Amino acid sequence: MQASETTKYFIHANLRADGVVERSDVVGAIYGQTEGLLGEDLDLRDLQDSDKISRMEVDVGSSNGSSRGTVTIGSSLDRVETSVLAASLETIERIGPCEATVEVELVEDVRTTKRKEIVERAKYIHREMFDGAAMGTGEMLDEVRKGVRKGDITEYAGLPAGPNVKDSDAVLVVEGRADVLNLLKYGVKNAVGVEGTDVPDTVAELTQDRTVTAFLDSDRGGDLILKELGQVADIDYVAHPPDGRCVEDLSGEEINEALRDKRIFGGSEASDGAESGKEPAGARKTDGTESTEAGERKRTEAVETEGTGEAGEPKNADETEGEQEELPFVEKLRDADNGEAVLLDGERHEVGRVECDDFAEALRNGDGEVDSIVVGNEIDQRVLDAASQGNVETVVGSELGTVVKKPLDINIVTETELP
Structure with missing residues (x-):
C-alpha cells in the first residue's frame, strides 16, 4: 500500500469468517459495525472524506467453507487516535451472514520504516560510495593551492602570464614562469614573464597603453x-624584492610590501623616490590581489602640473611645501558632508553642491562645466559611472569602495593620496 504525503501509520489486521465472504462484505461490515461507536470525530466515513484515513485495502480468500484475509488502513491521525481506531476493528463480530473475528496484527509507523531505509542506505553509501581516503587539512590546502596555480597560469604571446594580463589596465613584468606562479598563489593575476634578457616585441607593445x-x-x-x-x-614603475630574495620565493606579505614601495622609473622622479623612500604621488597601493593601477600616468602628470608656475616654470621647494595644505581637493573633502557631492569647474572653483544620489542629474544639466567632483564618502561604482557619463575628469573621495570596472578616462584620488 502506498503512503500519501500525510500518512503516518498503517493499521494491519487479520480477519477470519466461518463462511464464504467477499471484499464488499468486509468493507460493509467495518463501516456498519463501527458507525457511531467512536463518535463523530472518529467516524470512518467522515475520516475518509477528509483524507485523514486512506481507502481500505482488503485481501480475502475462501477455502473449505471459510474465509481468511487482511485489512490495511493508512492513518494521518496521531498515535492515540490511530490506536483507538485500530482497536475498534476488533469489535467486528459478523461479516456478511457469517460469524467473524478481526485481530490487529501491527500498527506500522511510516516514519520508522523510512528511518530504517535511510540507515541501511547510509551504511551502503558510507561503505561503497566514498571516493578515496579522508584528506587532512594540510593536504586539502596543498591540493587547492596546486590547482589554483596550475589552473590560472596562461600564455600571452607564448610567454607565461596570469589570466588577466590581456584585459588589465595595469601589468607586472617579471622575469619568468616561477615568478608568475608565485604571484598567482597570492592572487596577483596580471603578471607576465619575459623569460630572459631578450625582451620580446609583444611585451614592448603591451607596455605602450x-x-x-x-x-x-x-x-x-x-x-x-x-x-x-x-x-x-x-x-612606469619599478619594484624589487628584499635584498637577497627572489620574486618566486616571496610570501604574500612581502609581495604587498614590495609593490607598495615601488618607485617611478627613470629620470629625476626615480631619484626623488629613492631618496625619500616613499611611494610617488598618485600611485595606488595593492593589497596582494591583482594590481589595479589604471590612470597612474594621468595622476602623475597632474601632480607634475601642480608643481609648476603659470608659465610652466618649476616652483621652488619652499613654495610647493607652503601651498600643499591649501589645495582645493583637501579643503573640499574635509568640508564635504557625508553623502554630499561638491562640483568643481576646471579652475577648481565650486559650482554647486548636491546629494550624491542627485549629482548624476546635476551633471546632465551642468553644460559640461563640471571638471571635478569631491564626494564626502567612499567612491563606488555608481559615482564613477555617473562621472564618466558627465565627462568628469577627476573624482575625489575618502576611500575607494566596491568598484567592478574603473573608467579609464577618470582620475580617481582618495584621501590617502592627497598631499
Missing part, C-alpha cells in the same frame, strides 16, 4: 632585464 611595473630580482639578471626594458618598453 598600460600602467607597467617592472617587478624584478635584485641581481645582475634583473638589472640587465630592467636596462633593456628601459630601452624598448614604456615602464
